[in-house]
Structure formats: C-alpha cells, structure tokens
Amino acid sequence: MDKKRVFWPMLAIVVALSLILSACAPAATPTPEKVIVTSVVEKQATVVVQATVVVKETVAPIVVTATPEPKPAGPNCGTDPVVLKATFETGFPVPQQLADEFTKQYPNVTWDISQDQFANLIASTPLVLASDNPPDLLRLPTMVSFAKDGLLMNLDGYAKAFGWDKWPVPQLNQNRIDANGVRGSGTLYAMGLNYSLTGVFYNKKLAQQIGMTEPPKTVAEFEDLLAKAKAAGLQPIMEWGSAKSGMGLAFPLQQLMAAYGPVGPINDWIFQKPGATIDTPTNLIAAQHLEQWIKNGYFPSDINAIEYTDAAARFGKGEGVFTFNGDWQNAPYDKDLPGNVGFFLMPPAEAGGKLAAMSAPLTFGIAAKAKHADCAAFFFNWVATNDMARQINVTGFGSNPGGPADATMPALAAGSVTNETLAAGPVMGADGGAMDFIANATSSIFAQGWTPELQKMVGGKQDAAGLLKAVQAEYERELAQQ
Amino acid sequence: MTVDNRPAALPVSRRTHINKRARREAFVGWLFVLPALLMYAVFVLVPLLLSILYSFNRWNGVGPMTWVGLNNYVTVFQFPNLIGSIFNAFWLIVWFSFIPVGLGLVTASVINRVATGRFGEIARTVVFLPYIIALVAAGIIWGWLFSLSGLVNQILEAIGLGAITRAWLGDFDWALSAVGIIGIWVLLGFCTVLLSTAMSKVDPALYESARIDGASWFAEFVAITVPLLKQEIGVCLTVTVIFALATFDIVYVATAGGPGNATMVPGLQIYILAFTQRNIGVASALAVMLMILVVVIILPIQRLNREESAQ
Numbered sequence: 001m002d003k004k005r006v007f008w009p010m011l012a013i014v015v016a017l018s019l020i021l022s023a024c025a026p027a028a029t030p031t032p033e034k035v036i037v038t039s040v041v042e043k044q045a046t047v048v049v050q051a052t053v054v055v056k057e058t059v060a061p062i063v064v065t066a067t068p069e070p071k072p073a074g075p076n077c078g079t080d081p082v083v084l085k086a087t088f089e090t091g092f093p094v095p096q097q098l099a100d101e102f103t104k105q106y107p108n109v110t111w112d113i114s115q116d117q118f119a120n121l122i123a124s125t126p127l128v129l130a131s132d133n134p135p136d137l138l139r140l141p142t143m144v145s146f147a148k149d150g151l152l153m154n155l156d157g158y159a160k161a162f163g164w165d166k167w168p169v170p171q172l173n174q175n176r177i178d179a180n181g182v183r184g185s186g187t188l189y190a191m192g193l194n195y196s197l198t199g200v201f202y203n204k205k206l207a208q209q210i211g212m213t214e215p216p217k218t219v220a221e222f223e224d225l226l227a228k229a230k231a232a233g234l235q236p237i238m239e240w241g242s243a244k245s246g247m248g249l250a251f252p253l254q255q256l257m258a259a260y261g262p263v264g265p266i267n268d269w270i271f272q273k274p275g276a277t278i279d280t281p282t283n284l285i286a287a288q289h290l291e292q293w294i295k296n297g298y299f300p301s302d303i304n305a306i307e308y309t310d311a312a313a314r315f316g317k318g319e320g321v322f323t324f325n326g327d328w329q330n331a332p333y334d335k336d337l338p339g340n341v342g343f344f345l346m347p348p349a350e351a352g353g354k355l356a357a358m359s360a361p362l363t364f365g366i367a368a369k370a371k372h373a374d375c376a377a378f379f380f381n382w383v384a385t386n387d388m389a390r391q392i393n394v395t396g397f398g399s400n401p402g403g404p405a406d407a408t409m410p411a412l413a414a415g416s417v418t419n420e421t422l423a424a425g426p427v428m429g430a431d432g433g434a435m436d437f438i439a440n441a442t443s444s445i446f447a448q449g450w451t452p453e454l455q456k457m458v459g460g461k462q463d464a465a466g467l468l469k470a471v472q473a474e475y476e477r478e479l480a481q482q
Numbered sequence: 483m484t485v486d487n488r489p490a491a492l493p494v495s496r497r498t499h500i501n502k503r504a505r506r507e508a509f510v511g512w513l514f515v516l517p518a519l520l521m522y523a524v525f526v527l528v529p530l531l532l533s534i535l536y537s538f539n540r541w542n543g544v545g546p547m548t549w550v551g552l553n554n555y556v557t558v559f560q561f562p563n564l565i566g567s568i569f570n571a572f573w574l575i576v577w578f579s580f581i582p583v584g585l586g587l588v589t590a591s592v593i594n595r596v597a598t599g600r601f602g603e604i605a606r607t608v609v610f611l612p613y614i615i616a617l618v619a620a621g622i623i624w625g626w627l628f629s630l631s632g633l634v635n636q637i638l639e640a641i642g643l644g645a646i647t648r649a650w651l652g653d654f655d656w657a658l659s660a661v662g663i664i665g666i667w668v669l670l671g672f673c674t675v676l677l678s679t680a681m682s683k684v685d686p687a688l689y690e691s692a693r694i695d696g697a698s699w700f701a702e703f704v705a706i707t708v709p710l711l712k713q714e715i716g717v718c719l720t721v722t723v724i725f726a727l728a729t730f731d732i733v734y735v736a737t738a739g740g741p742g743n744a745t746m747v748p749g750l751q752i753y754i755l756a757f758t759q760r761n762i763g764v765a766s767a768l769a770v771m772l773m774i775l776v777v778v779i780i781l782p783i784q785r786l787n788r789e790e791s792a793q
Contacts, residue, residue: 123757145760149545171611233505242652302630305652306740332510444758447739459654473562481557481761 192361
C-alpha cells in the first residue's frame with residue numbers, strides 16, 4: 001500500500017523530469033551557416049533555474065540602463081591595458097583573426113573570448129547579456145527581443161562619431177529597431193563585421209556542357225537552362241532540405257519572390273511591420289514557379305533528407321549544375337572545385353529588371369552594461385575601415401567587409417569565386433535589392449513555418465497558395481504569442 | 483510442506499528495544515539517502531514546480547513574467563500540429579515499447595537457453611551496446627544508413643528490392659517508422675538485459691521438468707517464461723512507453739520533426755517553443771499536459787501489473 005502511495009508521485013516526478021530534461025541530449029552540430037537557425041540547448045533545467053535568478057537581479061537595472069547614449073567624443077581604446085570580453089560563434093574564424101590583428105595594432109588591447117554554436121547562443125545570449133559581467137562585444141543570434149529588454153547598447157552616438165551613418169544605407173538598416181520593435185529603421189543596436197550575399201553558384205564545366213555561355217538575364221532563361229540540365233541527365237540544382245538543417249528551398253523561393261515583386265514588402269514582413277503579409281499575388285507567382293521546379297525534378301529527389309553540409313559537399317563533388325547559397329561558402333567551393341565555380345545574382349523576371357539578394361550582416365552588438373563600450377565601438381569601425389582588417393575578411397573568407405562607399409577593396413587571386421560575389425554586391429546594392437532572409441522573420445518561422453511547409457510541397461502535400469497561407473498563419477500565431 | 487520456524491510473539495521489553503534500534507537505523511538510513519534526496523529536490527522537484535509556475539505565466543526567459551492564468555493551456559489546444567504530434571508519439575509506442583519488449587523476451591530467452599557462459603555474456607553485451615552509445619552519434623550513423631545512397635538501400639538493391647529504395651528519413655510515409663527502428667535498436671538491449679536477468683531467477687527445475695515432458699522452446703517460452711516474467715515485462719513496458727511518449731532526443735537527432743512535421747512529437751514541440759520561440763510559458767503548459775497524458779497512459783499498465791502479481 002505504501003509502495004502504491006509513493007509510486008505515483010514518484011512516477012509523476014520522474015516523468016516530469018524526463019520531459020523537462022528531455023532536451024538534455026547532447027547537441028547535434030548545427031550547420032555552420034549564417035542565416036539558418038536551428039536550436040540546440042545543452043542543459044535546459046539549469047538554464048531555467050539560472051534564468052529565474054537572473055531576472056530578480058536584473059529587471060530593475062535593465063530599466064535604468066536601457067539604451068544609454070554613449071558620449072560621441074572620439075571613442076577609442078585609450079592607452080591603458082584593456083581586456084575586451086567577447087562572445088564569438090563557433091565555426092566562424094573571422095572574428096578571432098580580426099581580434100588577433102587588432103591586438104597587433106593596439107597592443108594594450110587583449111581579449112577574453114568565449115565561443116559557442118549559433119543555436120546555443122540563441123538560448124544563452126539573453127542570460128549572458130543580463131548578467132553582471134556581460135561581454136563588451138558579442139555575436140547576436142537575434143536582436144529585437146534583446147533590444148526590447150534593454151540588454152543592448154544604443155549605437156547611434158557611435159554611428160555619428162565615426163560617420164557610420166554616411167555609409168551606404170542598407171548596411172546599417174537591418175540593425176536598426178524602431179520604438180515598436182520593428183527592424184529596418186530607428187535606433188542602431190548592432191554592426192556587421194562583414195556582409196554576406198546570396199545568389200546562384202554554378203559549376204562552370206557543367207554549365208558549359210548545357211550551353212550556358214553567360215549568366216541568364218531572366219527567370220525564363222534560367223528555367224530554360226534548368227530544363228536543359230535535366231534533359232542532359234544532370235542534377236539541375238543541388239540544395240538541402242532536412243528539418244535539422246532547415247529547408248534550403250527558402251533560398252530559391254525568396255529569390256523568385258524578389259524577381260516577381262518588389263523587395264520592400266518582403267523586408268516589411270521580415271521586420272514585422274504591422275499588417276505585413278507574405279501571401280501576396282507576386283509571391284504566389286514565385287511559389288508557383290518553385291512548385292513547378294520541384295515537379296520538374298530540378299531538385300534532388302531525396303532533398304527532404306539532405307543536410308546543409310551534405311549538399312555543399314555534393315555540389316563540390318560535381319553533383320548539381322546550380323546551387324542557391326551564400327558567399328560564406330566561397331572558400332570551400334574554391335577548394336573543392338578550384339577555378340570552376342561561378343556566381344550570378346538571381347535574374348529578374350523581365351530583362352533589365354532590378355536585381356535582389358538576401359544580404360545579411362554578421363551581426364555583433366555591445367552589451368548595455370559593457371565595461372569597454374568605447375573600445376568595442378572603435379573595433380567595429382576599425383574592422384570596416386582598416387586595410388589589414390578588410391584584407392582578412394576578403395581574401396581569407398570571401399566576405400564583403402562593407403564600410404564606407406569609397407573604401408578600397410583588397411586584391412584577390414584570379415579564379416576565386418569571391419571575385420564574382422564581391423563584384424555582384426554593389427550591383428545589387430545599386431538596385432536597392434538587399435533583403436534579410438524570410439527565415440529570420442520570427443525566431444521559429446523557419447522551424448515551424450517554412451521548413452515543414454516546403455517539405456510538404458516537395459512531398460506533393462502542399463501547393464503554392466497553401467504554402468503562403470500556412471506560413472502567414474504561423475507568422476500571425478507566433479506574433480500573437482509574443 | 484514448509485514448517486513455520488518463526489518465534490512466537492516477542493516479550494514487550496525486547497520489542498521496545500528493537501523499535502528503538504529500528505528507529506535509529508531508520509535515521510541512519512535517511513542520512514544515507516539525504517545527499518541523493520537533496521540532489522533530487524534541486525534538480526527534479528524544483529524544476530518541476532517551476533515548470534508548473536511558468537505554465538501560468540507569459541515569459542520569454544529574461545524579461546518580466548506576467549500572470550496569464552490558463553491562457554497558455556488554451557494556446558496549446560489551438561496548436562495546429564498538436565493532435566498530429568500526439569498521434570505520432572502513440573505510434574512510436576509500437577516501435578519503442580511493444581517491439582523491443584517482445585523481441586527482448588525472445589532474445590533473452592534464446593540467449594539463456596542457447597548461449598550460456600561466456601558466449602551468453604558477449605551476446606548480452608553486444609545487444610546492450612546501442613543503449614550506451616551517445617544518441618547524437620547514433621543519429622548521424624543512422625542518417626547515413628537511411629540516406630538514398632546508404633547501406634539500407636544498398637542491401638535492398640542487392641536483394642532485388644531496388645524499387646522500394648528511398649531517402650527513408652525524408653519520406654512522409656516512412657520517416658516515423660524509420661525513427662521507430664532507431665528506437666528498437668536503442669531500447670532492445672535495455673529490455674533484453676532486464677528480462678534476461680529476470681529469467682536467470684526462474685527455477686531451472688521448471689524448465690527441466692518441461693523438457694522431460696518433451697516441451698519445445700516455444701512451449702517453454704509461452705508456458706513458463708512469459709507468465710513468470712510478468713512483473714519485469716510490466717517494468718519494461720512502463721519505462722519504454724514513457725520513453726516513447728516523452729521522446730525528444732531520438733527524433734531530434736534523426737529528423738528534427740521533418741519532413742513536414744511527419745515525425746513531430748510533443749517533446750520536440752516543447753523544445754522549439756521554449757528555446758527557439760522563447761515562449762517558456764506555453765512550453766511549460768505543454769510539458770505539464772504531456773506529463774498528465776503520460777500518467778494517464780501508464781496508470782492502466784501499472785494496475786494490470788499489480789493485479790497480476792497479487793494473484
């Protein structure tokens with residue numbers, strides 16, 4: 001009898017434990033990719049417990065320290081020894097190399113760096129920011145909620161002091177948040193250490209084989225090439241699509257959206273402007289094209305099970321004439337297919353139309369309670385304007401360093417695909433075609449909206465109209481819960 | 483016939499003495515349990531109570547917490563995928579519970595009968611190994627095995643079944659069953675070892691007399707092994723059913739709920755809500771409801787088990 005009495009509460013507790021701790025499984029390695037968001041947390045229970053403590057300690061100070069305006073009087077690192085505390089993302093060596101070079105030039109500055117996977121950063125960043133000893137400089141996995149909670153430093157003063165506000169406009173806009181929590185304009189809360197660009201990569205040899213002599217000028221020309229590749233028995237497009245990596249078809253879909261409609265409404269939707277919708281007539285045309293591509297067999301038949309890294313590797317081994325991806329993949333492509341990878345921006349619907357691309361900053365911010373905010377801001381400015389720093393970004397990693405419009409661009413080895421992505425950046429910028437990624441509209445729109453619905457489309461269980469409706473419904477559901 | 487050798491009622495004084503001693507022993511016993519109990523309270527009871535508290539609040543993990551009463555529970559019921567993910571968890575009971583327990587019985591019985599001594603130990607170890615391999619590694623390995631060019635499809639092609647090959651974890655009809663097979667692989671060892679240990683406690687005389695009567699392995703299995711192992715089978719079922727309903731890790735490393743939510747389970751949904759969407763309140767509400775669901779499912783299994791053992 002006693003056993004009975006003890007058993008049920010025990011069982012209930014054990015069950016609860018297994019649920020609460022169910023996320024304690026060791027983290028799967030998320031794909032080393034900038035825009036894709038997959039979440040992994042190592043110690044859920046600990047996080048929750050810590051969080052309660054943190055809240056008690058920090059709610060009041062947050063309100064007080066929210067958006068402090070730094071003094072714009074020539075911020076720098078001074079001459080006294082400074083230890084910059086920083087959080088970087090595992091798998092992205094650019095910030096580390098920039099930090100090393102910075103110390104070479106400013107020996108009084110040393111670093112205390114911690115690193116974590118992007119997905120872990122999503123869970124840990126709010127706690128780190130709210131702690132008493134937050135990093136001066138940190139990789140931001142998302143930013144709106146941190147800014148709303150008063151955890152990030154207002155960078156407007158620094159922007160004025162350093163003249164960032166005179167840089168080409170799109171660079172900073174994605175890092176601005178207005179009073180309603182809408183991104184795209186308002187207060188500056190972050191800077192990019194570099195700026196990624198997406199588009200269509202192609203295997204030059206295979207492209208030649210299907211008679212492509214120059215990049216297509218319209219979607220119709222591109223579709224003609226896809227049909228030729230299919231007819232030639234080649235894999236027309238290599239792309240990934242597993243739920244673990246996040247569905248890669250969001251790349252071609254968004255490119256098609258920008259080909260058939262203006263980028264403004266797409267960005268409005270991503271930045272959560274009130275009333276914004278993804279279910280528009282031009283987006284429907286885009287989704288219908290994607291659906292047709294799927295039906296025509298332009299993507300691998302097993303795409304729903306392909307991981308990001310596998311897709312990149314298979315393209316590197318010559319499987320796939322085209323692949324939709326971003327310039328963060330330049331170095332691996334150059335290595336796998338030396339001199340054999342080309343890049344073009346997704347062509348517009350009509351010849352001569354505007355070019356557009358997803359182009360996101362490698363976002364870094366300064367904690368509201370940072371001890372060396374001036375020095376961190378000085379580092380931001382240095383990264384974009386110092387020749388050595390620009391060199392590290394461009395030749396080392398194929399990334400666009402951004403910065404002032406008249407900044408010099410370091411020279412590159414001939415044959416590197418980076419030449420083509422760097423050349424494409426300003427072309428797209430001149431057309432005002434920079435977009436953030438539709439997968440970043442809310443923190444889980446990718447996991448709960450785009451990925452499952454696009455996977456259903458691959459499986460023939462969802463059509464173009466249904467896709468947009470389902471994602472819009474999920475978007476509204478998530479916003480209502482915020 | 484047994485003879486009752488127990489002494490008659492003890493004299494009163496001796497009984498008090500024993501009571502005192504027993505109390506002291508009990509006290510010492512509690513002291514021994516105390517460290518574990520403390521850990522249990524800190525890492526189990528407190529998070530459990532906190533989860534229940536969170537489930538009545540709207541909270542993103544950092545900002546202020548607002549009391550919302552039962553709103554989070556209402557939200558959970560409005561989830562478009564809720565029914566589907568619960569159904570998936572029930573389907574996984576077949577793979578994570580019924581098959582491992584059934585197969586475990588057979589395997590344990592075969593090992594006990596055929597492979598005694600060292601070979602039996604080796605067999606048990608081999609079967610148990612998957613249970614201790616890190617699931618993340620297992621997930622990656624199974625991802626390769628089930629891929630379009632993986633070993634599973636290679637074997638199918640070699641035996642002339644090339645027509646049914648597919649990317650198993652990316653297929654709407656088969657992904658959940660493929661996840662189930664990973665579950666069998668993980669849980670079979672646990673069931674086998676537990677049942678095999680129980681079998682070694684069964685009086686060998688029973689088997690001997692059955693064999694003298696000319697009973698086959700199957701007859702022994704049905705008439706002796708299964709009836710005498712009912713309690714252990716009950717334990718196995720309880721543990722594995724809980725595992726199936728509350729599963730997170732196997733699904734997360736194998737498919738992350740894809741394709742198109744075909745393998746979405748409540749455990750994974752809780753995780754996405756809490757750590758991707760940063761909606762701790764709704765996640766906790768779903769966790770509490772899942773806990774209640776699990777208890778409701780486990781209750782009959784336990785009752786059945788107890789009634790049978792009481793008979």
